Amino acid sequence: MKFTVLIPVLAAAAFNSQAFTLTSNDIQEGSRMADTFAFQGFGCTGENLSPQLSWKDAPKSTKSFAITAYDPDAPTGSGWWHWVALDIPSSTNSVKQGASGHLKQVREMENDYGAIGFGGACPPKGHGMHRYQFTVWALPSEKLALPENPSNALIGYMLNANALDKATLTATYVSE
Structure with missing residues (x-):
């Protein structure tokens, strides 16, 4: 008897759960980003806006x-880190274009690129299409515990190890 009561409760919980999602007014899943979001330098002539x-x-x-x-x-x-922003308050649910x-x-x-903040897309000319994975990570603490001057690889490791959930939007870019 307990089994038949439990199934509707579990089904209702699964039905009502919402997935953590990421959207953008500027970039779309699987689509090429505008030059607005390309780097200014390294042979690229974008606006370098996040x-x-x-x-x-x-x-x-x-x-x-x-x-x-x-x-x-x-x-x-080892890939290329274009942006790492940490300790964003939990009351935040969006960032504006150019917020970096x-x-x-x-x-x-x-x-x-060696600079603080966002560095836009800039794959080497002739290298073809690159994917740019924008990910928002939900974290269980107000500050991510890191040593002084951590590498982006270490930050990536700590994000993966600590995330409650994450949502990713993957856009593309090709240098012409």
């Missing part, structure tokens, strides 16, 4: 968020 991002349905126990932008197709053997460098109470880390 895209608008919005997220919803984070786990209830979320205490902070992080945003990363990562290119797994970079010819480095203007985010209050947020710790923006050095990208793989």
